[in-house]
Structures are given as C-alpha cells and as structure tokens.
Amino acid sequence: MLSYGSLLTRLVHLLTRLVHLPTRLVHSLTRFEQQNAAHRPFNEKRLMAHLSVLKEEVIQAAPDHTQHILDCTLGGGGHSHALLQRFPQAELVAIDRDPMAMERAKTVLSQFLSQIRFLEGTFAERAAALQNEEIQFDYVLADIGVSSFQLDEPERGFSFRNDGPLDMRMTPDDAIPTAADWVNEKSEQELFKIFATYGEERFSRKIARKIVQSRQVTPFETTQQLADLIKETVPRKFHKPGYHPATQIFQALRIVVNQELEELKTLLDVSKDLLNSHGRIAIIAFHSLEDRLVKQSFKRWEHPCTCPPEWPRCMCGLQSWGKVITKRPLTPTEGEIQTNPRSRSAKLRIFEHCES
Numbered sequence: 001m002l003s004y005g006s007l008l009t010r011l012v013h014l015l016t017r018l019v020h021l022p023t024r025l026v027h028s029l030t031r032f033e034q035q036n037a038a039h040r041p042f043n044e045k046r047l048m049a050h051l052s053v054l055k056e057e058v059i060q061a062a063p064d065h066t067q068h069i070l071d072c073t074l075g076g077g078g079h080s081h082a083l084l085q086r087f088p089q090a091e092l093v094a095i096d097r098d099p100m101a102m103e104r105a106k107t108v109l110s111q112f113l114s115q116i117r118f119l120e121g122t123f124a125e126r127a128a129a130l131q132n133e134e135i136q137f138d139y140v141l142a143d144i145g146v147s148s149f150q151l152d153e154p155e156r157g158f159s160f161r162n163d164g165p166l167d168m169r170m171t172p173d174d175a176i177p178t179a180a181d182w183v184n185e186k187s188e189q190e191l192f193k194i195f196a197t198y199g200e201e202r203f204s205r206k207i208a209r210k211i212v213q214s215r216q217v218t219p220f221e222t223t224q225q226l227a228d229l230i231k232e233t234v235p236r237k238f239h240k241p242g243y244h245p246a247t248q249i250f251q252a253l254r255i256v257v258n259q260e261l262e263e264l265k266t267l268l269d270v271s272k273d274l275l276n277s278h279g280r281i282a283i284i285a286f287h288s289l290e291d292r293l294v295k296q297s298f299k300r301w302e303h304p305c306t307c308p309p310e311w312p313r314c315m316c317g318l319q320s321w322g323k324v325i326t327k328r329p330l331t332p333t334e335g336e337i338q339t340n341p342r343s344r345s346a347k348l349r350i351f352e353h354c355e356s
C-alpha cells in the first residue's frame with residue numbers, strides 16, 4: 001500500500017513531467033533537426049562565422065617543402081585552406097568528428113578538393129588508423145576544442161547565452177550521453193569531481209548540490225535552465241564583468257561529454273609514428289588541462305631519459321626523438337584578441353621530429 005505522502009509525491013512528479021512535456025517535445029524535434037542538419041542547404045553567413053586562431057603562426061610553423069599535411073580538427077577549414085594556399089602542391093588529410101563541420105568545410109575548400117582526403121570521426125580513432133596504414137606527414141595540426149559554428153548554434157547545446165537542448169556532443173551520435181544525461185544522472189559527488197577537475201570551478205560543490213536538488217523537481221533539458229541555476233548559485237560578488245558564471249561548468253561538461261582529454265592523449269601517443277623525419281606537430285589548446293598535457297608530452301619527447309642526473313651515462317635507454325620549437329607557447333596578439341575575443345586563451349606549441 002502506498003502512503004498518502006508518497007502518493008502525493010508521485011502525483012506532483014507526474015504533474016511536473018506533464019508541464020514539461022511541450023519543452024521535451026520541442027527538444028526532441030530540435031535533436032531530430034540537428035541530426036538531419038548535415039543535409040541542410042548552406043547559409044553563407046554561417047560559413048563566415050569561424051575565425052581561425054593564430055593562423056599566421058600556424059602557417060609559419062609548417063616545415064618548408066611541406067607535402068603531406070594532417071589537419072586533425074578541420075572545423076571551418078580555415079587553417080587547411082591557408083596551408084593549401086601556402087603549399088599548393090600538398091596533399092591534406094582532414095579529420096573532424098562533426099559531419100556538419102565537414103560538409104561546410106568542403107565548400108570553403110572547394111578549389112582544393114582533389115588534394116584532400118576527408119575522414120569523419122574522432123582524431124583519436126582516425127589518427128590510430130593512419131598509424132596502422134603507416135602514413136606519415138610533414139605537418140600535423142590540431143586546433144582543439146569547439147568551433148564558433150558549434151558554439152553559436154543553440155541547437156548544439158554548447159552555449160549558455162542562447163537557449164537550446166543541453167547537448168554538447170560534437171558527434172551527433174545517439175550512443176553518446178549528452179550533457180543533460182550527465183547532469184541528470186550523475187551523483188552529487190561525481191558532478192562535484194567533474195566540475196572541480198575539468199572546470200576548476202571554485203563553487204563546484206555548491207553547484208553540484210543545487211543541481212541534484214533542482215533535478216528532483218525538474219530534470220535539466222536546456223542550456224538556459226542550467227546557466228540560470230549556476231548564475232543564481234554563484235554569489236553575486238564573484239560574478240566577473242564580461243564573463244558568464246556558467247563558463248567553467250559548461251567547459252567541464254563539454255570535456256566529459258566529448259572525452260576531450262582522452263582524445264588528446266591518444267593523439268599524443270601516436271604522434272611520433274605520424275611524423276616524417278623533420279616533420280612537425282602543432283597543437284593549439286584553449287584550456288590549461290590540455291595545454292599542460294601538450295607541454296609535458298613535448299618536454300618528455302625531447303628529454304625522455306629517466307636516469308638520475310648523477311649517473312655517468314644513460315641506462316634507461318629512452319631516447320629523444322626531437323625538439324621543442326616553442327620554449328614558450330605562442331599566443332594571440334592584442335590585435336587578434338580584439339578581432340576575435342575567443343582566441344584569448346589559445347596557446348600554440350610546436351614540436352619537431354628530428355630523430356636520424
């Protein structure tokens with residue numbers, strides 16, 4: 001027998017779900033629309049919306065006589081386009097996990113299509129497959145993160161400024177849990193850990209607690225719902241001008257939804273096999289967790305020896321396979337930041353394979 005109290009709770013829950021039914025329907029339709037968006041006609045305004053970060057620096061970092069290029073993050077195709085203009089005879093392999101990005105980029109790169117092999121998928125899986133094919137490159141580029149197309153399209157669910165389904169998957173694949181799945185299903189402790197580790201958010205514990213309380217009444221379905229809750233939870237005196245209080249939490253969710261750090265680790269693991277002798281890898285990172293991974297890997301590749309420095313000679317047998325070209329990361333100029341504020345946190349690091 002159900003008690004009067006639990007009957008009442010069930011009734012309230014049922015009513016809440018009924019009230020949110022129209023929103024759910026709209027978002028299911030939006031998701032359907034998103035999955036079919038790759039077949040939509042192009043919108044010129046959208047094609048112009050992504051500005052490639054550190055473009056000049058990326059071009060200059062490419063070795064002279066570059067013939068084989070791997071662009072791990074095709075995005076809007078801006079870097080690939082500039083590289084093919086600089087090396088008109090080169091062949092380029094272009095990877096992106098987002099089919100919509102790939103379709104758009106094909107339009108941007110229409111004059112070079114015969115020189116490009118497009119590979120849809122994550123760069124971790126695709127780079128590992130290229131390693132098995134024993135294909136090597138003079139220049140490997142990874143401009144990690146999301147593109148402005150993804151950020152600015154509300155239906156992709158990355159944006160706390162525009163309302164949309166709380167999605168954040170770069171690959172629109174039903175098998176991948178969305179940000180809403182993470183937020184509605186993980187325990188308070190798990191959410192706290194995600195926010196603290198990947199968002200480095202000071203109010204992680206408080207936000208995780210509020211989310212768990214709030215989802216008992218209404219599950220999270222939209223970006224606005226979550227952004228508003230975070231804004232209410234972070235004390236006003238900690239709101240920074242020009243910076244939405246939800247920025248760090250959205251970053252953390254994006255990282256876990258897309259397994260961004262695991263992706264980067266796999267790419268770094270196979271990099272050596274992907275580079276020709278004197279080939280270079282250039283990686284642009286947008287947050288400290290990624291940049292730290294890149295910096296530490298490059299340093300280890302240059303100085304892998306683990307023997308105590310007082311030993312007369314190396315006994316570990318680990319040998320350097322190249323050198324770090326950027327002792328300090330290259331960052332955007334003030335001018336670039338003014339034109340493209342999203343470039344603000346970009347850091348470009350370059351490593352050269354110089355094993356004999």
Ligand SMILES: C[S@@+](CC[C@H](N)C(=O)[O-])C[C@H]1O[C@@H](n2cnc3c(N)ncnc32)[C@H](O)[C@@H]1O
Pocket residue numbers: 050051052053072073074075076077078079080095096097098101121122123124143144145146147148170263
């Ligand atoms: C910052 S944008 C790249 C912009 C590009 N360099 C340009 O100049 O237009 C990042 C792109 O990489 C893709 N991406 C991010 N992580 C990825 C991964 N692990 N595997 C494949 N593509 C990824 C995203 O879908 C997005 O389109």
